Amino acid sequence: MQEHKEILSIALVQADLHWEDVTANLASFEEKLAALPEAVDVIVLPEMFNTGFTMNTALAEPMNLTTTRWMKQIAKQQNALVVGSFAVNDGGRFFNRLLCVRPDGTYSQSDKRHLFRMGEEHSHYTAGNARLTIEWRGWKFCPLVCYDLRFPVWSRNLQSDPYDILFFVANWPARRAHAWSTLLQARAIENQCYVMGVNRVGTDGNGLEYRGDSVALDYLGEPIAMLTNQETEKIVHISKAELATYREKFPALSDADDFEIRC
Incomplete structure (x- = not known):
């Protein structure tokens, strides 16, 4: 039976990424995670954490090879859920696929729904549905x-x-940092949930600059932790009881409009 935690501990891992170098990135993250000062329940990595945000689909891996196996290894070692996305070749189609990997090696997956057309992502990858x-x-x-x-x-x-936490893994450029911060707050407020946004830092192979601004927000959109423009790991602790109490006192979601999404 799965353990239930009243207080959940989450590690936000904000890193510079080695451009299109899977081996270097996995080694770098392994070193960072080995140095975490305490055990955590969840580890959140940036988008395309093993390569950077690349349109080079030659780097896309079939499932259950290098990066998937690495995530399984880390999940087992850390006894934590590991969350991050990477480029996947699935039967000749390419996806920006997010995995949530458990310590027992099982995982859940989700393909990025909205592909960034200004970066031609939609021309190289298939949208999730x-x-x-x-x-x-x-x-x-x-x-x-x-x-x-x-x-x-x-x-x-x-x-x-319903859910309690939204995770956003990202390679969100510095030129649109205001939108990143504002939209994360909006998602927390409108959904009455915790929000964890994990972005990268540094400069990628296309010359795009990233300043991080990774953040943990509570259900009011107030910051629990805000990361600066450098490589860092931040552990946050959040309360299930505090979330439940707030939703009970201010049940705005009960008045939300019903709708159906057709993919």
């Missing part, structure tokens, strides 16, 4: 990828499939 919610240690999560943040309908906290 199903939103994922999963349960882990008594909490419900909805994990999404970068550009998905701009589309509130896709991330809406539905009465039919």
Whole structure:
């Protein structure tokens, strides 16, 4: 039976990424995670954490090879759920696929729904058509990828499939940092949930600059933790009881509009 945690501990891992170098990135993350000062329940990595945000689909891996196996290894070693996305070759089609990997090696997956056309992502990858919610240690999560943040309908906290936490893994450029911070706050407020946004830092192979601004927000959109423009790991602790109390006192989601998404 899965353990239920009243207080959940989450590690936000904000890193510079080695451009299109899977081996270097996995080694770097392994070193960072080995140095975490305490055990955690969830580890959140950036979007395309093994390569950077690349359109080079030659780097896309079949499932259950290098990066998937690495995530399984880390999940087992850390006894934590590991969340992150990477480029996947699935039967000749390419996806920006997010995995949530458990310590026992099982995983849930979700493909990025909204592909960033200004970066030609839609010309190289196939969009996902199903939103994922999963349960882990008594909490419900909805994990999404970068550009998905701009589309509130896709991330809406539905009465039919409610969640406690939204995760956004990203490679969100510094030139649009204001939108990143503002939209993360909006998603927390409108969905009455915790929001964890994990972005990268540094400069990629296309010359795009990233300043991080990874953040943990509470259900009011107030910051629990805000990361600066450098490589860092931050552990946050969040309360299930505090979330439940707030929702009971201010049940705005009960008045939300019903709708159906057709993919």
